[in-house]
Amino acid sequence: MTVLVTGGAGFVGSNLALMFKRDHADRRVVALDNLRRRGSELALPRLRAGGVEFQHGDIRNPEDLAEVGAFDLLLECSAEPSVHAGYDGSPDYLIHTNLVGTKNCLEAARRHRADTVFLSTSRVYPIDPLRALALETEGARLVPKRGAKHLHGFSAAGVSTDFTLAGHRSLYGATKLCSEHLIEEYAAAYGMRAVVNRCGVLTGPWQMGKVDQGFIVLWASRHLFGKPLAYMGFGGHGHQVRDLLHVADLYDLLRVQVRDIDSHRGQVYNVGGGLGCSVSLAELTAMCAARTGDVSPKIASDPNTRAADIPYYVTDNALVTARTGWAPRRTVDDILDDVFQWLRDHRAALEPILA
Ligand SMILES: NC(=O)c1ccc[n+]([C@@H]2O[C@H](COP(=O)([O-])OP(=O)(O)OC[C@H]3O[C@@H](n4cnc5c(N)ncnc54)[C@H](O)[C@@H]3O)[C@@H](O)[C@H]2O)c1
Known part of the structure; x- marks a missing residue:
């Protein structure tokens, strides 16, 4: 395989x-x-050391995908x-990679009759x-407003797949939803x-966090390397909330899905860290400072909200948990411990990129 x-x-x-190669040495x-x-x-030396073949290629070119030869399983990653991609210029790269590239991947998978995880x-x-959610401030974070009548698909547990899909969602979000539609058609046809x-926010070691994507690593690395940060949007208080999923927890879910693909084919799941693994930026600052000797870099406040920013997103995992038995295990503390350890272990290589 x-x-x-x-x-x-x-x-x-x-x-x-x-992780896949570690668990399936014969593949x-x-x-x-x-x-x-x-x-x-x-990643190249890491992949080599772990027995993973690297192929330099571009999913925008079907020829590059053809060079891989036959495969049985596609993990399309x-x-x-970045949800902010395309706003400050052309959306060409975004659309060509996230939509046309995904189509090329699906075509390769169709030819080889491969299963696909997207x-x-x-x-x-x-x-x-998402901006209209009824929220209130509690301590240093936003929370669902108690006693409010919430939008369909939103509750104290988070956002479920019943949440509306009507309205604009960012160029990035649109490429992903279009890809989902294509996948549904490939399944039917x-x-x-x-x-x-x-997926909600995914994070862990080897994420090359930057201002527009990968904020956990951005926050941790700027704390460690002493570089400035800013609370951006929604008044600039840092009260916006996200749930975090450790990439190892994601892998645990994919294992279940791949092992029993017939039970999960055609499913669309919301997957994330959930309420128990959620954090606001202000809370994150305190947790990072606790790992750098109570030192935080200068944190500016920029009240302006960017076009694609949202104040709150927590995943309601009820469906995926009911269908797979999977639930995230790692906490925000576990994630930060892993990320800080990785930053310290590889500081010389990472500092020029992340700082
Ligand atoms: N990180 C998150 O929080 C998050 C959340 C939800 C969904 N996702 C999705 O998970 C997947 C992986 O994201 P990630 O966080 O690892 O991002 P990443 O930027 O770390 O990894 C994406 C990789 O794709 C490569 N790439 C970009 N364009 C390409 C092209 N045309 N051809 C071949 N390779 C190309 C990049 O070089 C990069 O190594 C993406 O589909 C992303 O949309 C990520």
């Missing part, structure tokens, strides 16, 4: 490829990546993953309804066995 991991030198792809695992993301080149995003849910996971 050959597993193709597209975006296999990226944060999620490299971690999944290595060929190929990581295909065009190394566009700064820092993804650091290549993307321009990493979609919570950002398929539209921005205006060609019998493709595919699972879609709409």
